[in-house]
Amino acid sequence: MIKKKLAIVGNGMGTCRLLDELVLREGTRRYEITVFGEERGGAYNRILLSRVLGGDSPDSIVTKTPEWYDRHGIRLIHTAKVTRLDTVRKSVLTEDGQSRRYDVVVLATGSQPLAPPIDGMFGSDGDLRSGVFVYRTIADCLRMRERARPREGAVVIGGGLLGLEAAKVLADRGLHVTVVQVAATLMNTQLDALGGEMLARQIAHHGIFVRTGKTVEGLYGDEANERVSGVFLDDGATLPADMVVLACGVRPRVEVAKASGLPVNKGVVVNDTLATEVPGVYAFGECAEHDGKTYGVVAPVWEQATVLAEVLTGKQRQARYRGSKLYTRLKVAGVDVASMGSLEPELDSDQVVQVIEERRNAYRKLIIRDGRLMGAMLVGNTAATATLVQMFDRGDPMPEEPLDILCSKPPSSDPAECVVCTCNKVTAAALRQAIAAGASSVDALSVATKAGTGCGSCKGELAQLVTLYAKKTEPLPLAVAN
Numbered sequence: 001m002i003k004k005k006l007a008i009v010g011n012g013m014g015t016c017r018l019l020d021e022l023v024l025r026e027g028t029r030r031y032e033i034t035v036f037g038e039e040r041g042g043a044y045n046r047i048l049l050s051r052v053l054g055g056d057s058p059d060s061i062v063t064k065t066p067e068w069y070d071r072h073g074i075r076l077i078h079t080a081k082v083t084r085l086d087t088v089r090k091s092v093l094t095e096d097g098q099s100r101r102y103d104v105v106v107l108a109t110g111s112q113p114l115a116p117p118i119d120g121m122f123g124s125d126g127d128l129r130s131g132v133f134v135y136r137t138i139a140d141c142l143r144m145r146e147r148a149r150p151r152e153g154a155v156v157i158g159g160g161l162l163g164l165e166a167a168k169v170l171a172d173r174g175l176h177v178t179v180v181q182v183a184a185t186l187m188n189t190q191l192d193a194l195g196g197e198m199l200a201r202q203i204a205h206h207g208i209f210v211r212t213g214k215t216v217e218g219l220y221g222d223e224a225n226e227r228v229s230g231v232f233l234d235d236g237a238t239l240p241a242d243m244v245v246l247a248c249g250v251r252p253r254v255e256v257a258k259a260s261g262l263p264v265n266k267g268v269v270v271n272d273t274l275a276t277e278v279p280g281v282y283a284f285g286e287c288a289e290h291d292g293k294t295y296g297v298v299a300p301v302w303e304q305a306t307v308l309a310e311v312l313t314g315k316q317r318q319a320r321y322r323g324s325k326l327y328t329r330l331k332v333a334g335v336d337v338a339s340m341g342s343l344e345p346e347l348d349s350d351q352v353v354q355v356i357e358e359r360r361n362a363y364r365k366l367i368i369r370d371g372r373l374m375g376a377m378l379v380g381n382t383a384a385t386a387t388l389v390q391m392f393d394r395g396d397p398m399p400e401e402p403l404d405i406l407c408s409k410p411p412s413s414d415p416a417e418c419v420v421c422t423c424n425k426v427t428a429a430a431l432r433q434a435i436a437a438g439a440s441s442v443d444a445l446s447v448a449t450k451a452g453t454g455c456g457s458c459k460g461e462l463a464q465l466v467t468l469y470a471k472k473t474e475p476l477p478l479a480v481a482n
C-alpha cells in the first residue's frame with residue numbers, strides 16, 4: 001500500500017498523545033508521518049514544567065526521545081517553525097524555507113501566554129524586557145532559573161493556576177514573592193469569592209504575599225541595561241522586583257491557520273471530527289475551537305487526540321468529539337484545590353451545599369440540580385474529589401444526603417468506578433484490572449492504563465493500589481482507598 005503523507009504541526013502534549021494513539025491503531029502503516037516542532041527535541045510533559053523551574057533536569061519531563069520517533073519510523077523536524085500551509089499545493093512551509101508535501105495535515109500549535117500591554121514591559125528591541133518572563137516552555141523555565149536568586153524579589157502577575165504554581169516554586173527557591181491579581185480573589189475562574197479567600201490564606205502561609213484587586217500599571221528598571229527592578233500598582237504602591245513573571249492567561253496559537261486562510265475565530269474552527277473547513281486539514285488541542293469553546297487543560301486535548309486517531313486511521317469512522325467537561329486541580333504542594341463545573345447556582349431550584357472550616361481555611365461547595373452535580377469546589381480538603389469527578393463526568397445521581405460525600409462517608413455508587421487519574425479518566429476498577437493482569441509497579445500501571453502520565457498528582461494513590469493488590473491472588477475486594 002502506498003502510504004499517505006501525514007504532517008503534524010506542533011510537537012506538544014496533544015501531538016505526543018496523538019502519535020501514541022496512531023501507533024496503537026497501526027497508523028504508521030497507512031501514513032508516512034512528519035512532525036514539525038518549534039521547540040528543541042522530543043515532546044515533553046508541559047504540566048510538569050514546575051519541576052524544571054524548581055531545578056530538575058529538562059530530560060526528566062521528556063515523554064518522547066528522538067529514538068522513539070526513529071523506532072516508529074516517524075520523522076521529527078524539531079526547532080522548525082511552520083509559517084503557513086499552502087492548501088492548494090498541499091505543502092507545509094517553514095521559516096527556514098523548507099517545503100514538504102502532505103496529503104493530510106494536523107495543526108496542534110497549542111496556546112501562547114498573554115502579555116498585557118503594560119508600560120515598560122518591552123525592551124527597545126521589542127522583546128520582553130530583561131527580567132520579565134512567560135511560563136510556557138522548558139526554555140522559559142531555564143531562563144527563569146538562571147535569573148532567580150534567593151532573597152531577591154519576584155512579582156507574579158496573575159493569581160490563576162499557573163501564577164500560583166510559579167509563585168510557589170520561586171518561593172521554595174528562596175525568593176520574596178508577591179502575586180498581583182486583578183480580580184478580587186485568587187483563581188476566580190475556578191473558585192467563588194469565599195473559596196478564593198480561603199486559598200489566599202493558605203498561599204500566605206507558604207510565605208507568598210498576595211495583592212488582589214490590583215493592577216500592575218507599569219514596570220520600572222535600570223535605564224542603562226533595561227533590566228526590570230520593580231512594578232507600579234494602580235493604587236500608587238511600588239513593589240521592587242528582580243524578576244516579573246507573566247501568568248495572565250493564554251490564547252490559542254492561530255497564526256499558521258490564519259496565514260493559510262483557514263477559518264479562525266478564538267481558535268481554529270473544527271467540527272466533531274476535528275476537521276477544518278478545508279479538506280484534509282485538521283486541528284486539535286489548545287489551538288482548536290470546537291462548538292465555540294477552546295480549552296486550556298490537557299484532558300480535553302487527549303480526548304480529541306483519541307477521536308482524531310480514530311478518524312485518521314479509519315478504525316472507527318463514526319468517532320466524534322462532543323466536547324469535554326472541565327475539571328481542574330491546583331498542583332501546588334501543601335495547597336489542595338479542586339474545581340469542576342459551575343461556581344454559582346443558576347436556577348432558583350438549584351441546591352447549594354457548603355462546608356466552611358474557618359480555622360483550617362478549608363471550604364467545600366456543591367451545586368446540585370435535579371439530583372445531579374452541576375459544580376463543585378474544594379479548598380484545603382480534596383478527599384472527595386475522585387467521587388465528585390466521577391459523578392460530574394457521568395452525570396450520576398447524587399446521594400440523598402450530599403453532605404455524606406463531603407464528610408468522606410462511602411459514596412452510594414460503586415467505589416471501584418471512582419476516577420483515580422482525572423487527566424486520563426482512569427477508574428479504580430480499570431487500575432485493579434491492570435494490576436491483576438500483572439502491572440506490579442506505578443510505572444507499569446502507567447504504561448498499562450496511562451494513569452499518572454498527566455499532572456501526576458494521583459501517583460500516591462497508584463502506589464497505594466499497587467501495595468494493596470499487586471501480590472494478591474485471591475479475588476480483589478471492591479473498596480479502594482483514595
Ligand SMILES: Cc1cc2nc3c(=O)[nH]c(=O)nc-3n(C[C@H](O)[C@H](O)[C@H](O)COP(=O)(O)OP(=O)(O)OC[C@H]3O[C@@H](n4cnc5c(N)ncnc54)[C@H](O)[C@@H]3O)c2cc1C
Pocket residue numbers: 009010011012013014015036037038039046047048049050080081082083108109110111135136137162253256284285286287295296297298299301329331423455
Ligand atoms: C506551566 C504549565 C502547567 C500546566 N499545568 C497543567 C495541569 O496541571 N493540568 C492540566 O490539565 N493542564 C496543565 N497545563 C496545560 C497543558 O500543558 C496544555 O493543556 C497542553 O500542553 C496542551 O497541549 P497542546 O498540544 O494543545 O499544546 P502544547 O503542549 O502547547 O503544544 C503546542 C506545540 O506546538 C508548537 N508550535 C506552535 N506553533 C508552531 C509552529 N508554527 N511551528 C512549529 N511548532 C509550533 C509549540 O512550540 C508547542 O511545542 C499546564 C501548562 C503549563 C504551561
